[in-house]
Amino acid sequence: MGAPALRLRGVRKWFGSVSALEDVHFDAHAGEVHAIVGDNGAGKSTTIKIVAGVHRADEGEVLVNGGEPRHVRSAADAQEHGIAVVHQDLALVECLDIAHNMALGTLPRKFGFVLDRRRMEREAAKVLRDLKVRVGDVRTPVGLLSGGQRQVVAVARAVRMDKPIMLLDEPTAALGVQETAQVGEIIDELRASGKAVVLVSHDLDFVFSHADRVTVLRLGRTVGTRLVADVGREEVVGLITGAIAPDQVHDGEVA
Amino acid sequence: MTVTAKPRDPLAEHGGERTGVVAKVLVRQETTLVLVVLAVGLFAWSRSSLFLSPDNLTAILRNSVIYFVMACGAALLVIGGGLDFSAGAVFTLGALSTCALLVEGVPWPLAVLAGMAACCAVGAVNFVVVTSLHVPPIIATLGTFYVLTGVDNLVTGGSDVLPLPAGFQRIAQGSVLGVPNDVLIAVAVGVLFWFLLERTRFGVNVRALGGNRQAAVANGLRVFRLDLALYVIAAATAGLAGIVYSAQVGAGQVTAGGTSTTLNAITAVLIGGVSLMGGMGGVQGVAVGAVLLSLIDNALVLTNIPPQYNSIVIGAILVCAVAVDHLRRARIYRKR
Numbered sequence: 001m002g003a004p005a006l007r008l009r010g011v012r013k014w015f016g017s018v019s020a021l022e023d024v025h026f027d028a029h030a031g032e033v034h035a036i037v038g039d040n041g042a043g044k045s046t047t048i049k050i051v052a053g054v055h056r057a058d059e060g061e062v063l064v065n066g067g068e069p070r071h072v073r074s075a076a077d078a079q080e081h082g083i084a085v086v087h088q089d090l091a092l093v094e095c096l097d098i099a100h101n102m103a104l105g106t107l108p109r110k111f112g113f114v115l116d117r118r119r120m121e122r123e124a125a126k127v128l129r130d131l132k133v134r135v136g137d138v139r140t141p142v143g144l145l146s147g148g149q150r151q152v153v154a155v156a157r158a159v160r161m162d163k164p165i166m167l168l169d170e171p172t173a174a175l176g177v178q179e180t181a182q183v184g185e186i187i188d189e190l191r192a193s194g195k196a197v198v199l200v201s202h203d204l205d206f207v208f209s210h211a212d213r214v215t216v217l218r219l220g221r222t223v224g225t226r227l228v229a230d231v232g233r234e235e236v237v238g239l240i241t242g243a244i245a246p247d248q249v250h251d252g253e254v255a
Numbered sequence: 256m257t258v259t260a261k262p263r264d265p266l267a268e269h270g271g272e273r274t275g276v277v278a279k280v281l282v283r284q285e286t287t288l289v290l291v292v293l294a295v296g297l298f299a300w301s302r303s304s305l306f307l308s309p310d311n312l313t314a315i316l317r318n319s320v321i322y323f324v325m326a327c328g329a330a331l332l333v334i335g336g337g338l339d340f341s342a343g344a345v346f347t348l349g350a351l352s353t354c355a356l357l358v359e360g361v362p363w364p365l366a367v368l369a370g371m372a373a374c375c376a377v378g379a380v381n382f383v384v385v386t387s388l389h390v391p392p393i394i395a396t397l398g399t400f401y402v403l404t405g406v407d408n409l410v411t412g413g414s415d416v417l418p419l420p421a422g423f424q425r426i427a428q429g430s431v432l433g434v435p436n437d438v439l440i441a442v443a444v445g446v447l448f449w450f451l452l453e454r455t456r457f458g459v460n461v462r463a464l465g466g467n468r469q470a471a472v473a474n475g476l477r478v479f480r481l482d483l484a485l486y487v488i489a490a491a492t493a494g495l496a497g498i499v500y501s502a503q504v505g506a507g508q509v510t511a512g513g514t515s516t517t518l519n520a521i522t523a524v525l526i527g528g529v530s531l532m533g534g535m536g537g538v539q540g541v542a543v544g545a546v547l548l549s550l551i552d553n554a555l556v557l558t559n560i561p562p563q564y565n566s567i568v569i570g571a572i573l574v575c576a577v578a579v580d581h582l583r584r585a586r587i588y589r590k591r
């Protein structure tokens with residue numbers, strides 16, 4: 001297997017005196033879905049936000065495509081490094097419509113400075129159509145959407161960015177059965193198109209049916225990474241709860 | 256001075272479909288506002304035949320220019336999630352620094368630019384205090400207001416700056432094809448701000464910043480740059496208003512700005528339907544808000560109602576406007 005699309009090594013993060021991450025490491029590969037699971041507060045979202053450029057790691061390395069350690073100072077930097085994110089809190093602006101939200105950060109322009117609203121709306125509608133999701137007119141303010149619809153918009157936005165690395169933080173938390181299946185399909189397609197997908201989820205069924213590998217975080221540490229094909233639910237649950245002792249691996253190549 | 260193009264407040268176009276006629280009216284705060292303007296106008300007209308005279312209407316419009324120019328920058332800032340209480344003192348700074356240079360014989364275009372530059376510098380200071388020192392905008396800019404008011408007074412020794420060259424006074428007192436120059440300035444500023452807000456990436460980013468700052472950060476917007484631009488722009492329009500006012504009255508007055516000027520700008524913004532919560536509102540509403548303020552000034556004078564009633568009326572309208580804003584938000588946005 002070649003260089004991982006995304007590699008984290010010994011990542012630590014404090015918020016003031018609170019230690020959110022103690023030692024997080026995992027490798028995510030192109031064409032694979034890499035799940036991250038763990039209890040509430042285990043540090044999953046913090047890990048995602050560090051890779052996404054929202055937070056900065058205090059220690060450790062984040063490497064993209066086997067390159068030099070990245071120095072991301074902002075979410076814009078992360079985008080330039082080929083990373084698209086669906087945040088757990090969705091990061092949508094309620095007073096803007098779906099099309100604006102989907103293009104935020106990369107709004108299309110004409111004549112150099114005029115917002116190209118037509119193109120923006122056309123692109124947004126096309127992405128939603130391609131994903132076969134229904135959230136209504138792209139001019140609907142996100143504030144009017146239900147929680148599930150918002151989640152779909154957030155996923156669609158990340159898909160629209162078409163980056164080689166996709167981070168999805170609980171993309172199905174607010175979704176019904178049908179929408180969850182739909183997002184599952186989207187994830188399968190992303191994998192098929194060669195992207196490295198990092199999927200945070202509490203839904204172990206969802207993880208087992210869509211992920212290739214799973215990394216378990218506990219109290220801000222990576223306690224183990226397994227191939228989904230080789231592991232049973234009990235073992236994953238054991239790692240999550242601490243009933244099973246963490247792996248004693250530090251040099252990197254786990255699983 | 257209202258801009259004519261079709262408004263693109265997303266709420267305006269979609270709220271109504273869901274919530275019926277009442278909300279439709281509430282949603283377009285400008286509609287309600289225009290009704291209030293008409294009501295005040297009718298009242299004044301019924302009490303005084305002078306009200307509808309061309310001279311009086313022109314006076315109302317010219318008076319509103321000052322409110323409107325200031326309110327444009329203030330509105331952009333509030334839409335972007337900020338607030339500027341220093342506007343009244345920046346107004347005076349713009350007026351005094353420009354007039355001081357004019358008295359020294361500096362050509363007026365240069366003097367105006369220098370006055371605006373001084374104001375922009377104050378805006379940058381506001382930005383630094385708010386973002387680097389983490390002082391909430393209302394406190395930071397209030398601090399700037401007091402410091403700057405002191406400086407304004409110290410530097411001039413409390414006396415007006417006179418006399419101003421005719422060329423400068425023409426900025427406000429001349430006219431083109433019968434339209435007063437100061438009104439033209441307001442139209443130009445209004446069109447510029449409408450365009451910025453509704454038709455550029457910057458405008459959308461400002462709405463995103465004010466609507467949900469965390470989301471703006473997560474989406475890679477350069478929020479510090481936006482903040483800086485907003486505080487500088489707010490200060491620039493406050494300064495410009497002060498300069499135009501000096502040209503109107505033909506003197507740099509130490510008492511020109513002040514608390515009431517700050518409050519008038521913010522009032523025009525809020526009455527105009529810009530939400531203090533950020534993200535929502537537009538230049539059209541602010542224009543009507545500015546005209547309304549000026550109209551109330553005028554109507555009370557014409558109808559011999561004591562000036563104390565001015566603040567009572569404006570206070571009542573302000574509270575109503577903000578209550579309506581809250582109402583329409585509550586009706587239109589689901590709680591998550």
Ligand SMILES: Nc1ncnc2c1ncn2[C@@H]1O[C@H](COP(=O)(O)OP(=O)(O)OP(=O)(O)O)[C@@H](O)[C@H]1O
Nearest residue numbers: 015018020038039040041042043044045046047088
């Ligand atoms: N901005 C912050 N400031 C202070 N502490 C924070 C911040 N963000 C996260 N934390 C802390 O870091 C720890 C990890 O939080 P994180 O959100 O990463 O957990 P999580 O695994 O995503 O949990 P959940 O399953 O509930 O989403 C928690 O103890 C949390 O309180």
Ligand SMILES: [Mg+2]
Nearest residue numbers: 044045046088
């Ligand atoms: Mg989380």
